[in-house]
Amino acid sequence: MVTTNQETILSELKELLTKDLKQTFEAYGENVEKVLTPMRWKPLVLIVGNYSSGKSTFINELIGKDIQRTGQAPTDDSFTVLAYAENEEDEENVPGNTVVNDPNLPFEFLRAFGHSFISHFRLKRVHSPILRDFALIDTPGMLDSVTEKDRGYDYLGVIGELAKLSDVIVLMFDPHKAGTIKETYEAIRGTLPSSTGEDRVIYCLNRIDECDNIQDLVRSYGTLCWNLSQMTGRKDMPRIYLTYSPHHMQQRGLDVSAWENERDELIATIKTAPRMRLSHILQDAERAVRELGTMVEFFKNFKEAFWERAVPTIKIGAISAVLAFFMGDVFLNLLTGFPDSPLLSDILSGDVGFSSLILPVVNGVLVMALFIFYLQRIVFPRLVKRVLTYPDDYIELETRFKQDLWKKVRAKALSFLRAQAPRLIWMRHVKALSKIETFLNHHLERLYREITY
Ligand SMILES: Nc1nc2c(ncn2[C@@H]2O[C@H](COP(=O)(O)OP(=O)(O)OP(=O)(O)O)[C@@H](O)[C@H]2O)c(=O)[nH]1
Ligand SMILES: [Mg+2]
Incomplete structure (x- = not known):
């Protein structure tokens, strides 16, 4: 939860930016609003990954309700923001057009991506305790090679802009497609601060229950590590959470009990979003000013x-x-x-x-x-x-x-x-x-x- 101390810091930052620097931004054709936008709303967790890697299943599990449609093969071609509803009666689906025109939400800038995108964008208010602390964004699965034309809008552009707003970004893979999201990664990385952006990204190899045996898992893990090192150019390997959905797991032969806790650890990391948010806002403000x-x-x-x-x-x-x-x-x-x-x-x-x-x-x-x-x-x-x-x-x-x-x-x-x-x-x-x-x-x-x- 955002504490009062954090609220004070936020409003102080806002005041500094509007009082001291607004005119300077404007004199150089820039808009200080862009820096202020993410401060308007709650912490955000963005879930990105291959199609069918289990993003929507994971989100349903987090919020404890079957809200997002799931299924084999590319299922969902929309971006969905999941936000908090006070009561069950307040639960609603808000169409993209209304979302991008709502000045109380930080999504106005998405209007620039056009009608075709807006018709693939929506917000759902759900009564779930976890959504009180942060909002989740479910995204359409990354296809093997997506071009802008196929979708009718700039998919990577949208992902990049949403990543910029987000405090935690989960990149989800599955053992069958352990690394076909180079473009997506680059789109995300491109909008984050170069020095600190990486710590917002969490890697997850999901659906490990579908591996036939430990060799199979090691092979997938190895492939993913290799692809990640190619993508990130980092010398160290970030942690990769090895997870599976307890409700959908198959007993294929691999004994997954060794990774039983990883899903909870992933969830625990996601729950740090509100705490991360403040330092991200400061980092973003710093970057914009620099x-x-x-x-x-x-x-x-x-x-x-x-x-x-x-x-x-x-x-x-x-x-x-x-x-x-x-x-x-x-x-x-x-x-x-x-x-x-x-x-x-x-x-x-x-x-x-x-x-x-x-x-x-x-x-x-x-x-x-x-x-x-x-x-x-x-x-x-x-x-x-x-x-x-x-x-x-x-x-x-x-x-x-x-x-x-x-x-x-x-x-x-x-x-x-x-x-x-x-x-x-x-x-x-x-x-x-x-x-x-x-x-x-x-x-x-x-x-x-x-x-x-
Ligand atoms: N065995 C197994 N199946 C899973 C797991 N997680 C999800 N599934 C199944 O995999 C299929 C795809 O899951 P989704 O949650 O729809 O995947 P998604 O990433 O949202 O897919 P798109 O929205 O199409 O990009 C569904 O049939 C799920 O039931 C898992 O951990 N293990
Ligand atoms: Mg989905």
Whole structure:
């Protein structure tokens, strides 16, 4: 359960984000709402896996009711959110269209995946004690090779976005298909923070009762380990829960009693979702703010590069304008005999009138305009072009972490630069950066410290 202390931390974070950083986000075309979205609702557990790996069976077992349809072969092609109903009478099925339009739920962003997806999305309110602490999401099984076209919507995109919202993600396999979900894994991984995302993912080899013997199980387990190591690129092997449904188990020959407790351990881990949620929210907020910071740093470097070029030009321009002011008419006089008496001789004779100033001012302004034209039409576009071509030269990529951040935001930063370049040379990036720094190093640090379990 979320305690009062956790609630306080959440509302403090929310306040910090809306008070201190909202404007900064908006100034750079970003929306702080995206960071705030997951804070709106309860902890989420996402169950993903191959078709028929037993996801829906497991969910029914968790909530203690036969709510989700189960069966051999791909059974369910919908995403279902299972949420808490106070009473049996409040149990209901809510269609996707209503779910994505409900401002009290965090699913509005899914509207972007289109009608075809929304017709495969729903929420069921169920009276079950476990749902009081977190909501579950059942997903359609991953087919062997799913393309977007087959489904009519971006399946991997949806999975990725839901993973981003979730506190625990269960990846479920079965011995027959122990590792055909590379794309799904990548979609999930792609949206999670690179440093900490992995600890949200739980691996489960389900339906082990269907193995004929221990050799069979070891073979499946080995295949899964191999596939996982290929997918995750990790040197250590994450724990894989070996489970089976006690109600559906078959006595094929393998004595499964050795793994009797694994299902309970898996459930116990899932139940940590509410506790994980707070640190995930802080991590997500941190990541969003660091991404923004990376963009701002890039813009700051762009601005500096511009002024580095512009300041000498402006200086020369100013000197030239002064020269033109005093000397322009002298030259004109030498060349054309006009004006009769240049400004300098008027000054020397102490006879400076309004009319003797007109030509010098025109000369000065003309020269200045020429320099500004040069800056605007030649120096500036050239720099923009250079930065767009070699963006990596304008950001310090000293750590792997920074490289990852930059990879995530580069496209966004470049399109913002393309659209807003003239504005960027005037914006106060340093001030924005110092706000971001204060948030990360001061406020967020403190909130992390305050998380007490
Ligand atoms: N032997 C055995 N059968 C199981 C187990 N878990 C589920 N089943 C059966 O396997 C079939 C598929 O289970 P589902 O829960 O529908 O699988 P799913 O992952 O939700 O499948 P899709 O929704 O189609 O992706 C059902 O007939 C279940 O009864 C298990 O641990 N052991
Ligand atoms: Mg299912």
